[in-house]
């Protein structure tokens with residue numbers, strides 16, 4: 174099905190940190206009729222995320238941080254286990270994820286591999302997320318990580334057995350979309366053999 178769109182208008186609802194617009198547009202349906210639609214759209218830019226893995230140790234590096242949206246929606250202590258991730262800002266996805274990896278986990282990785290990209294919440298959020306994997310070793314640890322002080326990130330760095338991380342998806346201890354996608358990617362593509 175291909176669609177035709179016209180008369181697109183944006184009304185700014187909020188631009189405090191990122192931007193929320195009410196977007197109105199005419200969309201032609203399958204029967205050729207034009208319909209006016211309105212949707213609220215949140216734009217925080219695009220992002221990148223990475224699964225760091227160590228074949229010898231059979232381990233992955235994940236992070237844990239407080240996420241207020243999850244606290245407001247059923248996550249009792251608000252802490253969420255996630256793959257390292259960040260917003261692109263002005264970077265390209267690869268430079269972004271290398272920078273974020275060092276800031277958040279303390280590992281300096283030179284070789285990263287993009288595996289796929291995905292819209293994570295396409296009904297409401299513009300964000301396209303770029304997914305990477307990279308091997309890490311203890312020698313690549315150049316700092317403590319934890320995120321940027323002035324951004325109040327307070328990120329804990331976790332090194333987990335891959336098997337344990339997968340079990341934590343099954344048990345519900347890991348319930349972040351991008352993290353589940355990357356762990357499943359590792360499983361499907363036999364990253365650990």
Ligand SMILES: Nc1nc2c(ncn2[C@@H]2O[C@H](COP(=O)(O)OP(=O)(O)O[C@H]3O[C@H](CO)[C@@H](O)[C@H](O)[C@@H]3O)[C@@H](O)[C@H]2O)c(=O)[nH]1
Pocket residue numbers: 190191219220221222258259260261273300302323324325326351
């Ligand atoms: N003051 C203020 N600061 C904010 C606000 N929103 C974000 N920030 C700051 O901006 C930082 C963004 O950190 P990043 O590491 O670049 O992004 P992220 O929050 O980890 O986002 C990543 O994960 C998200 C959740 O999975 C993804 O949605 C996103 O694409 C990205 O990959 C936050 O830590 C916080 O300090 C806000 O409304 N107000």
Ligand SMILES: [Mg+2]
Pocket residue numbers: 257258259260273277
């Ligand atoms: Mg982050």
